[in-house]
Amino acid sequence: MNDNGFTLIEVILVISILSIIMTIAIPMVDMDLGYMDKMAAEFIADVRFVQMETMKYPEAGYQIDINKNKGEYYIRKKLILVKKICFTERYKINYNNKSPFGFTYGGTPINAGTFTILDTKTNESKKVTIVPTTGRTIIKE
Structure with missing residues (x-):
């Protein structure tokens, strides 16, 4: 009988044994991969939503309000909360101008400026700038 194989x-x-070694040796994959890009894209979509709704319904009073301490921003229609976005603990949002932020009926921003999304673990940031005269949104890495 020939014993050339494995049982x-x-x-x-x-x-x-290899799977146990792999789970110990390979570091845990960062679960927040792409989170900052996703949040910046969602923020831009929310800014455009507020701009379009204000242009369609000027009396509605849409605004974006930033809470730097909690890492949240809110979309309000006058005083009614329409949407609340909370960043995970690792990320912060900052604004270099007065809050709340909104638009005129012509689409021109009120309190335009730059929003910074900061990863506190890696110190990477994304900046979303709303151009003061046109209301155009730009992402800077």
Whole structure:
């Protein structure tokens, strides 16, 4: 009888030992991969939403309000909360101008400026700038 192969028990044992070593040796993958890009894109979509709604319904009074301490921003229609966005603890949002931020009926921003989304773990940031005269949104990395 020729014994040139491995038994099923040996193969399972080797695979299980390798899987244990891999789980210990390979660091945990960062689960926040792409989170900042997603949040910047969502913020821009919300800014454009507020701009379009204000142009369609000037009396509605849409605004974006930033809470730097809690890492949140809110979309309000006059005093009614329409949407609340909370960043995870690792990320902060900052604004270099007065809050709340809004638009005129012509689409021109009120309190235009730059919003910064900061990753406190890696110190990476994304800046979303609303151009004062046109209301155009620009992402700076």
